[in-house]
Amino acid sequence: MTQKVRWGVLSTASIAQNHVIPAFMRAENAEVVAISSLSGRAEEVAEALGIEKAYDSYHEVLDDETIDAVYIPLPNSLHKEWAIRAAYKKKHILVEKPMALSSTDVLEIKQACLDNDVMIMEAFMYMLHPQHQRVKALIEEGAIGEVKHFESTFTFYLADRDSNIRMEKELGGGSLYDVGSYNVHAMRYILNEEPISVRSDAVIDEASGVDLTSVSYYTFKSGVTASLTSSFDHFHQNAYKVIGTEGMITVPYAYRPDNHGGLGEVILQTNTYTKTETFMNDLYRDEAEHISYAILNNQEPINTLTNSYQNMRVLESTTASFTHNETVTIDNDE
Known part of the structure; x- marks a missing residue:
């Protein structure tokens, strides 16, 4: 992996556009290289934010082998599904809070990440x-x-x-x-x-x-x-x-x-x-740099999976x- 984590974003949610993507662009060890949307807005947002690739499905981001990690700002009910899908595509994950809708869901996400040796952090920035x-x-x-x-x-x-x-x-x-x-x-x-x-x-x-x-x-x-x-x-x-x-x-x-x-x-x-x-x-x-540093150095992030489970x-x-x-x-x- 390069010294910059290459991130893809699943959705054009407002928190992604207004806060998280610009923050990743300011980070020294991260860059956003792809964004996806089911609404057809990916290309428009990519052009506005200076993102290299725009996809019309989340699967395309996960299938892109040049992407190291994904940020998931989808509705709460979709966090579990796409975190697990990302894990099985060997993508590290930053997922918005709450990580899922139940503690059982969090345990399923945890197992997927352990099985695929990927990092995940719930975004309590x-x-x-x-x-x-x-x-x-x-x-x-x-x-x-x-x-x-x-x-x-x-x-x-x-x-x-x-x-x-x-x-x-x-x-x-x-x-x-x-x-x-x-x-x-x-x-x-x-x-x-x-x-x-x-x-x-x-x-x-x-x-x-x-x-x-x-x-x-x-x-x-x-x-x-x-x-x-x-x-x-x-x-x-x-x-x-x-x-x-x-x-x-x-x-x-x-x-x-x-x-x-x-x-x-x-x-x-x-x-x-x-x-x-x-x-x-x-x-x-700081959130972008923290999770990217954890990925680059194989270190557990400040907000651990155990912590996410207990919070849920x-x-x-x-x-x-x-x-x-x-x-x-x-x-x-x-």
Whole structure:
């Protein structure tokens, strides 16, 4: 393999056009050489973004032997199928979150990747922003005493819900699997612990059956608690707090610092002072370079398959809780 990973993209989804493909073009160790679309827009998008090849089917990308890896920004319900197809074509994979619609699906993807010796990473790009490493360091240093509670909110008002695939239940729609998956992921990442139970309530859209809002409460074996909110009905927020016995850490641009020019803030408050630290990065470029480096050097990426599996277990349990109106014990064994 060359020193640049050659990427193909399955679909002309807006996240690919507006964020991920331009980021791959900025990366030092990656390049996008092909894009595909079933809508006939591949050639138009390829020309606009300076991509060498345009295909009218996803299979053509997978059959292209010059392509090392694929990025999959398809609807959630198609992630499993095309990740497995890509694995059997020996393509490494970056797949949008959530990786699939169930933990069983994730295990099937994992087996396909192991059988074909390919790398895969679920695209929780927020992890690569340095603000989160700073939060973890502050916790480790005891800056807020003993951690007691984690609170996270990722919401926005979905205006085009009549035509947006996020409102299609059969495609894996709903606020929990969309923005709520970040809340769950960050809770587990920052606390470095798996929840043991969840009690969740949701506002369900009568027409589509998807959750417009979910509010969930988690408990941990250590005694820590967490409260998470996702919504398509609220003003935009993407923040979390870590509350301890002696202070609190707030991260106001936790999941989309790119909407603030790449700016991240970590605000530490104690009884005697408040301190704000700022961090900058090119989030999507860092994601592109990270997964490409992992591929080139045969190293496990920061967001592992085990992590993706565990995250899906929590999402499944949360859905079960608000569906059946009951507290659910979370099984964390793979």
